[in-house]
Amino acid sequence: MNHLFFFYTLAVLLIGSALGIILARNPVYAVLSLVSTLFALSGLFVLLGAYFVAAIQVILYAGAILVLFLFVVMLLDLTPETLFKMKGGTLKLAGTLFGLFFLWQFAQAVRTFTPFPTSTTSSVAGTTAAVGKLLFTTYALPFEVASGLVVVGIIGAIVLAKKKVP
Amino acid sequence: MTLNHYLILSGILFTIGLVGVITRRNVIMILLSLEILLSAANLAFVAFSRALGDLSGQLMVFFVMIVAAAEVTVGLAIAVVLVRQTGKMGADELRGLKW
Structure with missing residues (x-):
């Protein structure tokens, strides 16, 4: 309720x-x-x-x-x-x-959605400890790649913003 | 509260963002609407993560946020350069490649 x-x-x-x-x-x-x-x-x-x-x-x-x-x-x-x-x-x-068309299609898709078997074993709580453990074990490589992406973003923003107007 | 409630809400949010991207002309408003689209995807990810009992969906949200941060940083820098050089902000006015 x-x-x-x-x-x-x-x-x-x-x-x-x-x-x-x-x-x-x-x-x-x-x-x-x-x-x-x-x-x-x-x-x-x-x-x-x-x-x-x-x-x-x-x-x-x-x-x-x-x-x-x-x-x-x-x-x-x-x-x-x-x-x-x-x-x-x-x-x-x-x-x-x-x-509106997209929303209608989406509602049709959700309405005819067959509920898959959900895991009733444990209700997962996304605490920092649980997420962090998964982040540094299974998803360690994507995490490092993401840090590379952020560095590229920073450098790109600096290069663009420093450009002199001709 | 079932999964479908959250999925419908995510769909409505995605639709609003899509309409924003289509109908707005300003570059900054298009970037804001893109943020709505990414947020709708995040909501669907977390709803599925809850329904499946798998934390991977929440990890995906984390990565989506990182990508959104990088995208916004570079996109806004491009918008600043655009206004500095042309004084215009409309996406229709970006015809620099055609001469």
Whole structure:
């Protein structure tokens, strides 16, 4: 009962703030809506027992990526006519229709979804210890490759941002 | 609370992000919508991880977050350079390769 209440509260918050992102005219409001979306998603992760993922969702996404977004939005002093106009009416209509079609297909797929045998042996809790053990044993190589990707991202950002305007 | 509730929620979130990518013209708004798409995938990963009793789904979320961080860093740097050089932000105006 409690679980259901929290699920629906967080789901409404999630959908509402996600709609706020794509409908906002001011980019600062869109970024702040994304913060709200990510906090709601973090709450859903806690409901699912993924505590470590919920924590890094708040720290990494809401803490680092969103601040980066906000800095860039504020740094780029956009003139009003370059500011966030929607595309033409036909394209907006086409996008919405495509989205509804996609959602309908997805609902059909989920409705006819045969439930596979779920493991009832242990309800896994995604604590830091459990996730960390798996991360440094089974997924040690992908973890190292990911660190390489982050280094490439840092160097790329520095090279791009330092480029002089001709 | 079954798996299907979370999957439907993830599908709705993915649809919202998809509509955002299609209908928005600004590069920054497209990047924000991409974040919604990645978050929807993360929700599905964690829901399946819970249903299957396997922690690998949560590891995948961790890696998706790392990829999202790298993507946003480089994407926003490109957006800054774009505005500095052309003064425009629209994805429609990127025609530099065609002369």
